[in-house]
Amino acid sequence: MQAIAAEPETGLVDVAFKVNGERTKLSLDPRVTLLDALRERLGLTGTKKGCDRGQCGACTVHVDDRRVLSCLTLTASLQGKEVTTIEGIAHGDELHPVQQAFIDHDGFQCGFCTSGQIMSAVKVVGEREIRTDDQIREAMSGNICRCGAYPNILEAIKQAKDGR
Template sequence: MASKKNNTNEVDNQSNTSRRDFIKKSGLLTALALSPPSLVMASENKWDEKIAEYLETVPLAIEVNGKKHNLNVEPRTTLLDLLREQLQLTGTKKGCDHGQCGACTVHVNGTRILSCLSLASMQQNAQVTTIEGLSKGKKLHPMQEAFIKNDGFQCGYCTPGQIMSGIACIKEGHANSREEISEYMSGNICRCGAYHNIVDAITEVKKGGILS
């Protein structure tokens, strides 16, 4: 009888242990499954940073707002991040970071581009102009003055990109009517809805013929 009782106790103990292990493992799996995506992404980002540390940098000669720079950049660095993070030119804004809002518009060799979609390493020997490079000392660019005069902004976050695109719109020959201006400025999004005033500003500069 004692032997049977001991055997029964051993079976019960093994069964209890198995149940406890199962509950623990199930709880762990549930916790992992319910972990916020931000925690998973944070872990992935740390791993990406580790990888990035071992990537080689490439030399870059670039002229920004008339000043020449000789830099070493990580190959994946965008022109936008180079301007903001390495050159501290934060006037160029990071909006959607997907080329949809126009806040990061700059001029490269006289042509407007979305700097968030361009790798810095692709701009070897390029001449870049940002919003900071438009004014001459305390003298504002005519487009900057027109935006102030016509109240072409509210929160102002999109304004640098709007101004850069507005200048390009005239130089590209697409400012012959309000409708044409609206069409060729459609890549720049203003969440405050100052579109009418923005078109007023561009129209004024175009009519004045003072765009430099």
């Protein structure tokens, strides 16, 4: 009886999902985070690596229309899901209203947290029950700005929420 040589197992997993409306399929280590897959495998560097511990919110993206911290999300868990990054919220050359509001109100200083702030703010703007300044602050509390641009971020969110 002759032994059949097995191919060495690679340990990689295949994951098919959409990113900003485009289908993608990756073969990767099951421990690879969405943040690292976006930045290193797909070249989408708008999502920032801040703390890499889920504490700062700089890596916020949307998965199936919900805010998630991409540094804590394993890419292998995204089979069949839809991911939206900061690169995917504008319509061509037309900025998303939240992006425009951040520009109008100087809602950024160093800009490092801005993509995560904007991705969270997009969801906050769409939530009807969030109306007051305190409710906005609470909803945005998972996103930290090291520069302290919070008053400007608040005004930007209020502008986008009011449709001004």
